Amino acid sequence: MLKKIHLRAVALAVTGALLTPAAFAADKAPIRVGFLTIKSGALAAGGKQMEEAINLFMKERNNTIAGRKVELFVADTSGQPAVTKTKTQELVEKDKVQVIIGPLAAFEAIAVDDYIKKVGVPVISPSAGAEDLTQRKPNPWFVRGVGSSAQPSHALGEYAAKDLKYKRIAIIADDFAFGHEIAAGFQRTFEENGGKVVQKLWTPLNVADYGTYIGQIKPNVDAVFAAFAGGNGVKFVKQYSEYGLKGKIPLLGAMTTVDEGILPFMGDDALGVISTGWYSANLNNAANAKFVKDFNATYKKDPGYYSMGAYGAALMLEQALKDVKGNIEDKNAFMAALRAVQLPNDPRGKVTLDALGNPIMDIYIRKVEKKDGKLSNVVIKTYPAVSQFWTYKAKDFLANPVYSRDYPPANNLEN
Template identity: 60%
Template sequence: MKLAFLLARMAARGFVAAVAMTVPSLAQDTDAVKIGLLASLSGPLAAGGEQIRQGVELCLNERNFVLAGRKVELHVGDTAGQPAQARTKTQELVERAGVDVLFGPVAAFEALAIDDYIRKAEIPILSNGGAEDLTQRRANPWFIRAVGTSAQPNHPLGDYAAKTLGYKRVITIADDFAFGHEVVGGFQRTFEDAGGTVVAKLWPPLNTADYGTYIAQIPSDVDAVYIGFAGGNGLKFLQQFNEYGLKGTVPVLATMTAVDEAILKNMGDEAIDVISSGWYSAASDNAQNRAFVAASRAKFGVDPGYHSVGSYTACLLLEQALKATEGKADDKEKLRAALRSASLSASPRGAIKLDEYGNPIQDVLIRKVEKDADGRLVNAVVQTYPAVSQFWSYPPAEFLANPVYSRDFPPLKSTGN
């Protein structure tokens, strides 16, 4: 009954769904370009998965499911935020649905779990996963990042915290998995390079319900706490941070997902004044973004965020690539090359071009949570770092000679650990 309801809902929205890939009787257009969407529509990362679905839906509906003159089918696989399931759904989309290109998944660990299969199957993927090494030391030629690396927007935030805010001492608290390690690594490296000190790094598990023991470890003499959370963990932490009486006493810096628009709509005053960095804000004032936000509010009643604009961007890049191949998607190598060469002179995120590793070079925004005139919480843009590379200002060869950001790298300059 639940499966039937889900399929009916997706069919009503124009989708050809490949949920669990157990519906071979669904009519398919053999001449259509087939997109496989990997989205965590259940489990702890479901908010991001729903956003991915919304972004693709907005893009395709605007174009009546036609890109570069070709009809499009969308096949959806629910990864449930689980690496093993992400791999299974990837195989089903490629081998049973016969998709031409993949979008998604949400999490860095999901992207890492399917990396070897993508290489072997030689299937292009426009990913929302930030796993750094897929466009760095272990660059996958079939992997194009539709968003940015996990650390990419956090390099500017570390620089901003030290040079503009004048912070000297910061403690970090982040989810204990690849994404958390990488966002902290980016922030820590530039903050310390600018003369700041990270006094400690705390690593709560991804499924932490009570952050009290971590909040209790925040020293009274720090200038700020930096949080690196995904999913709903930013909401839980900020609520408990407020309950412990630290709001207004210790400023909060954050990676973009901790106060992403998908979560911000559920937050209250505990989020006000949080400063974050990211390559997108629904409050960005450009024509493409104003239209995108209006469409999202009209269709879904929410502001778009990290994952919805990521999959929307993936759709725009695919459209550019299909124009370059005259709508042909069956030659995977030509499609891969066209995707790698795709660029956007304008988008909700501004201009985007890909570096030689398949990662966007893009503006990074410093954002501050405020209430707008309608009382809606928004990430107001306070500063823009233009055309930021995944390598920040470091020479790529020097950057790649170091290990990927992890729990232990870079070590703290204050303690060596």
């Protein structure tokens, strides 16, 4: 009799072990993750870096998160809003993905916003900074793995006026939503701190040559603020030097203008450029040291905006999946976990999300220097725990129009 009781207890123990969350998750089908990137056109350089980062992330984890295998479905949007919408529909309706990381560009994220709301598929943005997606028109199925477009440039606008003592600045930027919003955030804080934006130049995203625009830059400005995405920063910085402005008019940049992913192609023309962002490959913390080491070992280059954005989005996905014990099938519980994600040891530093799904994180002022024989964005100042609303009250910020080509109004432009 005692022997039978003992055997029954062993059987129950084995059964219990088989029903642990890890075992339960392992028995389920692989989690299906969609990944929207760009493989051609002006933004292809960023798309490549995003894909490199997500592949590194999955390789490090043997394609397994929270005890479940993960299948990655990669789609090329070509940087076209209509194609982005088609590819998103294919991922959801054909490939049956349960979560999407992407797309890259702000105008792409805006293009698929209504569809995402309609089908209710969780989306983690690894790059697109479109302001209103986490401001006046929040999407309950959308969270951002990176800052909003203007989040870093708020800091640089203040820094340019208060620390660098600049009074007159010309802005040149890509003529699309990301460029508009970056420039607007910079203009707002720069002018609120006593400076004047006296010129704005908008360049087509696929412009072949910046010479015409560089030739228009006013010679009596204290500095130029340049906001470019993808590989456009390389062309602009090199031509800025070729036209003789380097050394004459200091150059300030958005995070993507002198991104680590493209710095090696700029040569010494980029030296001295001061920029702003939520990441630098030179950040001194253990998580970043490992990330940079692994990225260097795999791709022979430093990670930057697009690679850190995709890797950070994957870290958010991982944490949310762990919090629901791998049960992504409970879509509402998973989305709630995603919105509550906290990453105390992200390579960027501590990252949390606000109530609208946008990260609160440190913003860094960086200067391009040569370090260990290569160009690097060296941090020269840190603004801690910056929100998308800068120092403004959220209610007051949201009462204004969304940042755009025309808002805030440029009241100090000179002919």
